[in-house]
């Protein structure tokens with residue numbers, strides 16, 4: 001009896017659209033993403049259960065809501081937490097399109113007169129014009145090392161989100177502390193935590209460091225402990241350059257800029273809020 005086919009199975013949801021992802025699946029083994037030969041992943045609309053989990057603030061904050069949503073709506077993704085953030089972003093846009101239709105209403109204020117203008121963005125157009133990541137990102141330091149960077153993992157992004165949330169919370173709590181010295185100490189603690197986390201993210205984003213030793217032999221360091229030790233002891237310009245390059249890499253993917261039109265002052269650009277926390281809780 002357990003194997004009896006459900007007569008309703010023909011009415012289960014079907015994929016609503018197919019999308020590529022910024023990485024092209026290049027960084028993943030088949031146990032992370034089962035990439036179809038077309039390189040386009042089938043995307044299903046959300047179920048009622050998916051919508052519910054996207055309204056759970058704790059699950060949203062620790063990344064579980066997004067991980068579960070992607071497992072449910074993009075079953076080719078086997079381990080969502082292992083994806084890079086650029087791919088997660090693109091899939092969230094695709095899931096929104098599969099669930100609520102292609103049109104997204106976008107609002108923004110004209111930079112000249114401040115009047116609110118609105119327009120329609122297309123999910124499909126955003127997915128079609130997505131930028132693709134290169135297979136490697138390297139740069140050379142002033143002292144002859146070649147540093148290879150990798151895009152942020154979703155796991156790192158979640159860590160950063162939690163730290164930001166905690167620090168905002170503890171900064172809000174500062175006003176309640178009456179003693180000035182205590183207040184200063186709390187502020188310092190919060191600042192140090194954020195600095196430590198930013199440093200972790202920089203370490204995470206270095207894939208390897210290449211150089212040539214005194215005998216002229218090439219070496220490659222990819223041990224995270226050695227990379228951390230190097231970053232703790234190198235000149236700050238190297239850390240700053242890594243931060244800048246990583247910020248650029250993180251922006252590659254779905255184009256979130258949309259043209260809006262003010263009757264009096266013409267077209268201007270507005271960023272679409274494809275952020276899951278914003279758009280899912282709002283709908």
Ligand SMILES: [Zn+2]
Pocket residue numbers: 110111112113114115262263264265266
């Ligand atoms: Zn205007």
